[in-house]
Amino acid sequence: MVDATTPKTVAAPIAPSTGKTTIDDGVIAKVAGIATREVPGVFALGGGVSRAIGAIRDAVNQTDRSQGVSVEVGERQVAVDITLVAEYPVSLQKVADDVRVAVYTAIEDIVGMDVTEVNVTINDVHIPGDDNADDETTKVARVQ
Numbered sequence: 001m002v003d004a005t006t007p008k009t010v011a012a013p014i015a016p017s018t019g020k021t022t023i024d025d026g027v028i029a030k031v032a033g034i035a036t037r038e039v040p041g042v043f044a045l046g047g048g049v050s051r052a053i054g055a056i057r058d059a060v061n062q063t064d065r066s067q068g069v070s071v072e073v074g075e076r077q078v079a080v081d082i083t084l085v086a087e088y089p090v091s092l093q094k095v096a097d098d099v100r101v102a103v104y105t106a107i108e109d110i111v112g113m114d115v116t117e118v119n120v121t122i123n124d125v126h127i128p129g130d131d132n133a134d135d136e137t138t139k140v141a142r143v144q
Contacts, residue, residue: 023111023113025071025073026066027111028071028073028078028107028111028113029066029069029070029071029080030065030066030069031106031107031110031111032066032069032071032080032082032103032106032107032118033045033065033066033067033068033069034065034106035099035102035103035105035106035107036068036069036082036084036099036102036103037065038102039095039098039099039102040090040095040098041086041087041090041091041094041095041098042084042085042086042087042095042099043084043085043086043087043126044068044084044085044126045067045068045069045082045083045084045085046067046068046083046084047068047083047123068082068083068084069081069082069083070082073113076113076114077113077114077115077116078107078111078113078114078115078116079115079116079117079118079119080103080107080115080117080118080119081118081119081121082099082103082118082119082120082121083121083123084099084120084121084122084123085122085123085124085125085126086122086124086125086126087125087126087128088125088126088127088128092122092125095120095122096120096122099118099120100118100120103115103118104118
């Protein structure tokens, strides 16, 4: 007969000090880039030159998911800078705020690090139907 007060044997969880996990800065930037691209109102990431290079990479199926994302990684904290193009006519402040939330959530949930800040720079607005500007960045990829 087992008494309810009898202690039960439970396997001890593995101590967190049994090894070291290293996450490359590029992985954190990629996580931030993927999270940013999923935000409604974000058309593209990066500045003009990086978008042109991105178009070339897309043409050869080498998409850079961290394009337009810069991270500074400490021991347990991350600071993120994101440059993006927003879609017209969305609220630019709402897009920036939504990007911050998405990046904070993704890095804290997936990477497991604290995010100290997410700086968002909106360097252009994409107007649907005004694809002449887009042709300039993708024309390089078509020529290749």
